[in-house]
Amino acid sequence: ERANRLFALLSARSDIDHPICTECTSLLLSSLSARLSASLRERDAYTAFLTHLHQTTPTPSSLAAAQTSLTSAREAEEEATTTLHSLERTQAALATELASLSESAASLDAAEAEFWHSHNTFSTSLATAQATHASLSAAATHDARLLDLLQRTNVHNDSFPISHDGTFGTIAGLRLGRLAAHPVDWPEINAAWGHTLLLLATVARALDVKIHGYELQPLGSTSRIVALRGGRKVVLELYTSGDLPLGLTFLHRRFDAAMVAFLACLKQVGEGIGGRAMPYKIEGDRIGGECIRLGVAQDDGWSSACKYVLTCSKFLLAHVSNAGLGRR
Structure with missing residues (x-):
């Protein structure tokens, strides 16, 4: 009965139901040994880091230098932030200007299309006028020759x-x-x-x-x-x-x-x-x-x-x- 109570107590305090067999015990021991080794290595790392902290305690001069460096970094950050805000405003202005230029380009495209339409209409009218002029010139030449012939006719x-x-x-x-x-x-x-x-x-x-x-x-x-x-x-x-x-x-x-x-x-x-x-x-x-x-x-x-x-x-x-x- 005591053994059973002991096994129940052990089962309540761990993830393993007791009692366990010899093979399971061997596996458990191996697992626990690995965990122990990892914990020891972690302890050693913490101990080494603590020792390093104790050995590298900052002096007042190093703290002042660090403070000065921090202040400079913050000023640089503020300047960079100001510059970023300026650049963002410039970007917004450029975006507005780009939109305006896009509208102007669209208007110019429409004007160009209208121009070429007018140009084509004018070219057609010009070709018609030139053809009419050529026809009238030929008729005038013919009439001039006929007039000269009639003038030379008695x-x-x-x-x-x-x-x-x-x-x-x-x-x-x-x-x-x-x-x-x-x-x-x-x-x-x-x-x-x-x-x-x-x-x-x-x-x-x-x-x-x-x-x-x-x-x-x-x-x-x-x-x-x-x-x-x-x-x-x-x-x-x-x-x-x-x-x-x-x-x-x-x-x-x-x-x-x-x-x-x-x-x-x-x-x-x-x-x-x-x-x-x-x-x-x-x-x-x-x-x-x-x-x-x-x-x-x-x-x-x-x-x-x-x-x-x-x-x-x-x-x-x-x-x-x-x-x-x-x-x-």
Whole structure:
């Protein structure tokens, strides 16, 4: 019973239930021995530390130095804290400035986008304007060339083309003259005289030359010249109605008078240009020494006289062209 009470007491004071076997006792002893060794080592460490404390007790001078070092450390801490607070305030200001700059950057980005949109719109408008300008420039160049061509085009030369067909002079493709070997129909000759009279009237009007004593009436194949003689008008027919033989003066009298009157009018217009003599001299019924009368001249002489008439008429046309009076 005593043993049981002893075992119960031991069990209450430890974590091990008693009694225990020999093997468990050996293990317990080993464990307790290890714990004892650890406790001894801890005791020795404490003892060595206590001995060291006793051996290194600070002196008043070391305490004063330590106090001074502590004060300096605290001052450095306060200065570092102040600096830290300043840096924090600076950081806050920089954060505010960064936010403001970010807003400005966003505004600039929007302005840049608007600028490029406006730039693209302007570029498109500019390209359209340049294309329109190029088109207008091309049109202006074309119109300038056309204007120059029109300015170099003479209405009179176009309306009264004078040339020759073999031995005959021609106006508007109509032969003015007649040879026995090369007979020309009188309707063609009458039409040629009508064109020549119209040419003379046109040139006189362009040069503002007043023909004295005569009135020109270009009427195609039935053209006439009205002679003003002593207050009365005499109609001279610049055409003939039939193939009349040459050399018979009285049969060609009215036609001859009209051709002589034409020479007189041609001479007045030629004198009206001033300073320039016509290619062939006109004296009465002769031009270039050839007689214009059918009743007097031979057929080749009359044809030559008609050719000289056309040459002088072309000379007057050239003068009108050079003076710029016949430009379109």
